[in-house]
Amino acid sequence: MKLPLPLPLTRVLLSGFLSVTMAALMASPAAGLDLEAGQLVRSGGAVIDVPGYSVPAMADMTGDGLEDLIVGQGDGSNLGKVRIYTNVGAAGAPAFGGFFFAQSAGSDLALTGSGCLGVAPRGFDWDADGLTDLIVGTADGRVLFYENTGTPGAPAFAAASPVRAGPAGGQTDIDVASRALPALRDWDGDGDTDLIVGAYDAYIRVYLNNGMTPSGPQLLGELRATSGGGDLIVPGQRAAPDFVDLDGDGVADLLAGNTNGQLLLYVNIGTATDPAFAGYTYVTSEGVAIDLPGSARSRPFVTDWNADGIPDLLVGADDGQVHLYQGVPEPMTGMFLLVGAALLRRRKRNRKEPSITPRFRWGAIVRTQGEILP
Secondary structure, X not given: OOOOOOHHHHHHXXXXXXXXXXXXXXHHHHHOOEEOOOEEOEEOOEEOOOOEOOEEEEEOOOOOOOOEEEEEEEOOOOOEEEEEEEEOOEOOEOOEEEEEEOEXXXXXXXXXXXXXXXXXXEEEOOXXXXXXXEEEEEOOOEEEEEOEOOEOOEOOEOOOEEOEEOOOOOOEEXXXXXXXXXXXXXXXXXXXXXXXXXXXXXXXXXXXXXXXXXXXXXXXOOEEOEEOOEEOEOOOOOOEEEEEOOOOOOOOEEEEEOOOOEEEEEOOOOOOOOOOEOOOEEOEEOOEEOEOOOXXXXXXXXXXXXXXXXXXXXXXXXXXXXXXXXXXXXXXXXXXXXXXXXXXXXXXXXXXXXXXXXXXXXXXXXXXXXXXXX
């Protein structure tokens, strides 16, 4: 004969379970980042496949409130160009019906590629005029600014200007020598956007935003990301960074692609204003480390593809395609719901008092919170 759990013990078990589960949820990112199975992004029903190496990003280029897909293309045999795939879907359900090439000074934005890179574009309102500009990394190590001189619904870009950094009055053109891969994120947690640049040499350079000028941010001189007290060097070279909170602890983490087609997660063990890193884990998909075939040159971009609040990854590679890996809720969330609900049902059955509504409502609130904890 099974004896019902005494109500005080039930409360203890539930309370203890909540505490242990929350602790596990907080601790789980240390094991790494695991994503759903990869899929290929399509446009008009066909898999996107650009000449040369693909470098994807998302930004609202057409002023309709939906993020469009930007894809850099090219290599040593193909000019570097920027494709803009207009999002004709909805928030949380992007869909693309075709593309147009970004125009600069009246013709296709085109740069000479080299080896494994044509161009690495990012969409961002660099000069704070309400229009999304392009910041483009080049194969020869430069970072260029293309001002959007068009309209919200019809972007058009001026000729390129070099992005500069350094002390006031002593700024120089940014040049990382080879394979510049830019990211535009807030590195030091001060609320403005800084410039992070990966390069062939495996270093990740950071240029902090020191305030706006009429032509864009005033960037300070070069810093380098560090890990374990020394320069952070991405294994395999050709560092391709992004910097977003990937483990849900409120501080941004560093993600890097490399020559080998892998994705490396450097968890931020510092603070939002002073990032610090100590080693990396490989990003996995369904428990297996992502390792695109050959020397794929993985170029990641973090987005929220399906608007569920969980980071997803777009990854460019040598196959010219755009790989999508969607994030999944922490596995402990499902267990939390099942076990928590079972304990609450047992508690309800065993309770003798005639008035159980207030306690049941409290349990319902716990269950609802569990559903949004991923």
